[in-house]
Amino acid sequence: MARDIMPQASLSSEINIATRSLHTELNKLITARLPLALPPFASDPTLYTAGLLHFAHIFLTFESLWNDLVPTDVPGTASPPTSPLLSFLLVNPYSEPELFTSPPSPQTLEFLQNLRPKGMARSSRVKKDLQYLTGLHPTDFDVMLAQYPGEKVAAFCAHTRRSVGHKPHVLVAYAWCFYMAVFSGGRWIRGELVKAGPDFWTSGAETGSSEAAAPLTEKGLSLWSFPGRRDGEDIKEAFKERLLAAETLFSDDERVDVIEEAKTIFKLCAALVHELDEKLGTDFEQMKRVKVAPPHGHQPQRKNDKSEVVTGKGSQAARTWLQRPEVTGAAVALGCLACAVVLRLSL
Structure with missing residues (x-):
């Protein structure tokens, strides 16, 4: 009698199973630290901004690599969210000469062209x-974006470029890990952030400016906001439906590549969190020492209030790092790069 053949689990299910413990650990790391970036433990968004900057480079790297591969005129896809040159911006061609040497197959390229619905990037x-x-x-x-905020960030981006350069199909792992995180947990995170109140998020905006008047979903917290009437649910569903095409497209080895890359992504993300702890002086004892404000009717403390608001050395460290006056040399370098690019594109 022929032995029954068990149906193969979907690629998304395999990723979930393989990364479950890593996902759980990373979720604990992030959710434990999120309150420390908000009132009453912080008086302004500086700590949140520092954390966002750390992870921003990962989004900018893998999405710009994706745009390097995918033409911009594919029907049904969004225009590139970043210049495709961003993936090369911080690359040393002498230390990473092997980048972008393995173009995807026509089938994989077509799949990547159609995988991300409009509004997902x-x-x-x-x-x-x-x-x-x-x-x-x-x-x-x-200039700020032209320099990595930490060694772990630089290592993560270098790893991403190497992996995608050799195996472009592993972009699916980045899509699954980062887009599913944003589109599944984004509404909860947005809800927690909004609780800080508009004064907290507009503390750095000029009074009466159009930026200050714009809703938080359009600036400040737009990462966690989604176009359309279903608040991103339709985009997430479309992505998962399109991902099903990978079931017949990817070989067994390619599926393993995607799953292993997803596991690596979670580990590298955890390393970013620990690097932020070190740089910002994360102090969980703050949560024990500071009296938490009432959940209803809470108004965030003003910077010049005499009431106790914990800014801590972490907030000061973040503010100092973000305001470093290392502008002139980097600006010149960026200008030279822009000139070189214009010349190249005009040939």
């Missing part, structure tokens, strides 16, 4: 939020 939103929260001039903002 996050890079433009991350950049919009960061520019608003930092209050930096556009030139200074570009």
Whole structure:
């Protein structure tokens, strides 16, 4: 009698099973730290901004790599959220000469072209939020993004470029890990952040400016906000439906590549959290020492209030790092890069 053949689990199910413990651990790390970036433990969004900047480079790297592979005129897909040159911006061609050497097959390229529904990419939103929260001039903002905020961030981005350069299909792992995190848990995170109140998030905006008047879903917290009447649920469902095409497209080895990359992503994300702890001086004892404000009717403390608001060395460290005056040399370098690019594209 022929032995019954067990049906193969879907790729998304295999990723979930393989990363379950890593996912749980990372979720605990992030949710435990989120309150420390909000009132009453913080008086402004500086700590949140520092954390967002750390993870922003990961979004900017893998999405720009994706855009390097996918033409911009594919029907039904969104325009690129970042310049495709961003994936090369912080690359040293001498230390990473093997990048972008394995183009995807036509079938994989077509799959990647159609995998992300319009509204899924996050890079433009991350950049919009960061520019608003930092209050930096556009030139200074570009300079800030032209340098990694930590060694773990640089290592993560280098790993991403190597992995995608050799095996473009592992972009599916980045899509699953990051988009599912944002589109599944984003509404909860947004709800927690909004509780800080508009004064907290607009503390750095000019009074009466159009930026200050715009809703938080359009700046400051747009990463966690989604277009459409279903608040992102339709986008997430469309993505999962399109992912089913991978079941017949990917070989067994390619499926393993995607699953193993997803496991690595969770480990590298945890490393980013620990790096932030070290840089910002995360102090969980704050949550024990500070009296938490009542859940209803809470008004965030003003910076010049005499009441106790914990800013701690973490907040000061983040503010100092974000405001480093390392502008001139980097601006010149960016200008040279832009000139070189214009010349190249005009040939």
